[in-house]
Amino acid sequence: xxxxxxFKHFIPSYADQQxxxxxxxxxxxxxxxxxxxxxxxxxxxxxxxxxxxxxxxFCGKFYSEAKEITSLASIKTAKNTVLSKILxxxxxxx
Numbered sequence: 001x002x003x004x005x006x007f008k009h010f011i012p013s014y015a016d017q018q019x020x021x022x023x024x025x026x027x028x029x030x031x032x033x034x035x036x037x038x039x040x041x042x043x044x045x046x047x048x049x050x051x052x053x054x055x056x057x058f059c060g061k062f063y064s065e066a067k068e069i070t071s072l073a074s075i076k077t078a079k080n081t082v083l084s085k086i087l088x089x090x091x092x093x094x
Contacts, residue, residue: 003028003037010043012071019072023079030086032057039078041071049074053082059093062086 005024012020020041028037035057042050048067051074055062062085066077 003039005039006041008040008042010041010071012041016071020075023075027053027055027079027082027086030083031055031062032059032086034058039075041075043071051075051078053078055082055086060089062089 038054049071052065064078064081068074
């Protein structure tokens with residue numbers, strides 16, 4: 001499984017990078033085994049943060065995005081949405 005975590009228009013602190021990586025790992029753990037996971041966090045001109053999580057796998061695509069006041073809140077919102085989609089898929093796949 002390949003994952004990507006990138007930041008646009010800001011550089012998070014080392015501690016924040018570790019926290020963000022932990023959230024990405026949670027997603028990676030629940031994503032289909034053959035997935036490619038991408039998380040992009042963008043600081044917008046108005047000071048808010050926009051997170052996009054895109055998971056591609058043989059069984060399909062899972063996508064979420066969120067815009068929040070802080071980068072961590074944005075990541076958590078997008079993560080919760082995409083994990084909900086993955087869990088729904090897991091319930092229906094067999």
